Amino acid sequence: MRTQFQKWRTTVAGISAAVLALGAAACGSADENAGAEGATRPFDTPSGQVQIPVAPKSVVALDQYTYFGLLDVGVHPKATASGYTDSFAVFPPYAAEYAKAPKVGGSMEIDIEQVGAQAPDLILGNKFLSLEKHKIEDYQKLAPTAILGGAPGEPGVAWPQWVIQAADAVGKKPEAEALKKQYEDRAAQIKSTYRDKLAKLKFALINGGGGKWYLNLDESWGGTILKDLGVQFARGGVTDKSNNTPEFSIENLDKLNEADVILYQADYQGKAGPDTQQIIDLPAYQGLRAVKAGKSFPTGNFYALHYKAAMAFQDEIEKILKEY
Template sequence: MQQKAPRSGLVLGAGALALSLTLTACGDAQEAADTPAQGDTVTVETDYGTVEIPADPQRIVALEFGTEVVLEAGIEPVGVIEPVATLYTAEEFEQLSTYPVVQSASLEINMEAIAEAQPDLIIGGVRVESHDEYVGIREDLEKIAPTVFFDFDGAGSGLRNMTLELSRVVGDGERAEAEQQRFEERVEEISTAYADQLADTTFALVFGVDGEFAVVNTNAWGGEILHTLGAKQSKAQQPAGENFAAFYSYEEIDELSDADVIFYETDAQENPDPFTEALLEQKLWQSLPAVEAGQVHPLRYSAARTYAQANIVLDQIEEVLKGL
């Protein structure tokens, strides 16, 4: 067994910095609250300092972690990070493919393309360990348009709280906050309604790697959501320590023998990646008690970036709990 660094696009932990919005518009306050006039601005406190942005931005560039925010808000951005099909539904991917790409999937930012898009706001999320790198990038972006970056340190609530802050910035805070409240209420409801199943059943969440498999820790992705529900999880995740997952060879599949229910990660279109498919086809996998009992289930949006996605994860977990 060996430990590995987090997969591209996600990190561990929890926490996100808060956002405060203060209207600085001129003119009648009530009128500005109802319909911001052209030229009205909002002051945003970010992890990179204070930024004044349009109160009603019309041309938004969504860099990494901003795409989900504009999609859920129903906003048509003027520039996006190159869409990766596994992160979106077929409909979302088709929609995103119609917008100009201003950041590659490998995270390289195209300043010229952003300038050509003529944005009035640029948004994005930044892994906390990349903060220093993005200080300089933000300074360059600010020459084009007001730029709001929030750091996050987590593949669980920290990431979801960061996108919640971005939703507030683009004027979609009320909907996003309702999703957060719904998540918190449903966690309590599910934890209470299925307390016996959660206590008496051992769960595991896995995904495939090249020639190996990983058991997701309780501090990351769907494992974190299971932990929040109070679910008992396989001892196979314990060697991860503070890392996001524990890694094993195929010969060690029997480390999952204590799991009564196993979830495996899929993309947004409910398809496992080739490495996970290979895991599910292993002979030793077929002999696991959970497999023999028919208690192996796909988990879509395990790596939930927003509270809306996290609520979809809760829906899937609850469906499994109903059958126990």
């Protein structure tokens, strides 16, 4: 069964192009009427400028970047989408709250009536949201709506920008910027401390799906965090820099022999999903150089999508480097 993230992998290119065509983006603008009850302010998105509440009180977050990014800065959305647990994307400190949060349909199949039932005063979403069934205008009829991501020149997965934009929309940009600085400082510290090891080791970030395996490179979800740490990627012979999640058949598992460390997708308890477990159980995987050396590790931060999860992934990588 395909996860929400696997669906996004196949649709992101087309959605990004559609969003890009709608216009240039900026982060958001300053408010001049912060003291007024019910005041609004202009907020720029790739689909145009919208007027949003200065102090929203009932936010519906239609995607995981927005939802978890807002939790990072202490904002608790009234509702969100289901399906985030399918790919182990729920950061443990947020698991209980996410489980209790009202759901407005799957993240790729939003139920707009359920959105309206939450009586939102602000709706936030991301470019990965399917806009084929419901257009932005449909959401705008319910409440001011900002769909983030897809700005010109933006990487395919630009979660650091998206979570800051989401925080900006609810008046929490300084808090998000503080998390960004903490993340960047931590990355610089790890990069400096383990410079020699990082120069000689190659990492592979993998998952399974449909009887195949995927190599997640520097512009993939978790790959962006590894890249910021100065990690070298085992690329499996892939030279196309725009292909950040190349797929391989199980007959090509030997391409992972380039890797000194392999990280595979799992939940936060270290249990891989069926598709990935099928790959790592194969004799060909068990015979890989990194596996035989004891350097194959599960990671629950495969889809780290916000700063607090990203910093947990940094801690995980530092532990591996320290013990290597």
